Amino acid sequence: MLLSIKEQITMSEYAASINAISGKIVAGPKGDFIVFTLPEGKESFLPVGGKSQGMDSPLDLEVLLFDNGSAVATANQYVSKDEVTFG
Numbered sequence: 001m002l003l004s005i006k007e008q009i010t011m012s013e014y015a016a017s018i019n020a021i022s023g024k025i026v027a028g029p030k031g032d033f034i035v036f037t038l039p040e041g042k043e044s045f046l047p048v049g050g051k052s053q054g055m056d057s058p059l060d061l062e063v064l065l066f067d068n069g070s071a072v073a074t075a076n077q078y079v080s081k082d083e084v085t086f087g
Contacts, residue, residue: 003066014063014071018044023058034058034073049074 015023020036025048032048032055048061052075055061061073 003068003070005064006067007065008077009063009065011058011061011063011073014046015058020044025055025058034061046071046073048072049076052076 009017011023015036018036019038021038023034023036025032026035031050032053034046034048036044036046038044046063048055049064049072052061052073055075058073061075062077063071064074065071
């Protein structure tokens with residue numbers, strides 16, 4: 001299934017949207033991810049894209065939101081280019 005990017009937002013905007021108190025990058029066996037601390041000690045996790053591994057701070061990353069509700073942190077900037085209609 002091919003996912004479409006719905007929106008790209010800053011890490012600060014994403015953190016505010018989930019009411020995060022803090023966040024840190026953690027290196028795991030399958031790659032980096034961000035652990036956010038939420039109110040009442042709960043945690044939320046966000047994967048870091050494959051080509052964006054090895055960053056030092058969550059603020060070095062942006063967040064891609066996809067049309068299916070999933071999200072991923074990325075160091076890349078995505079800009080819309082020309083759109084064409086087929087058919």
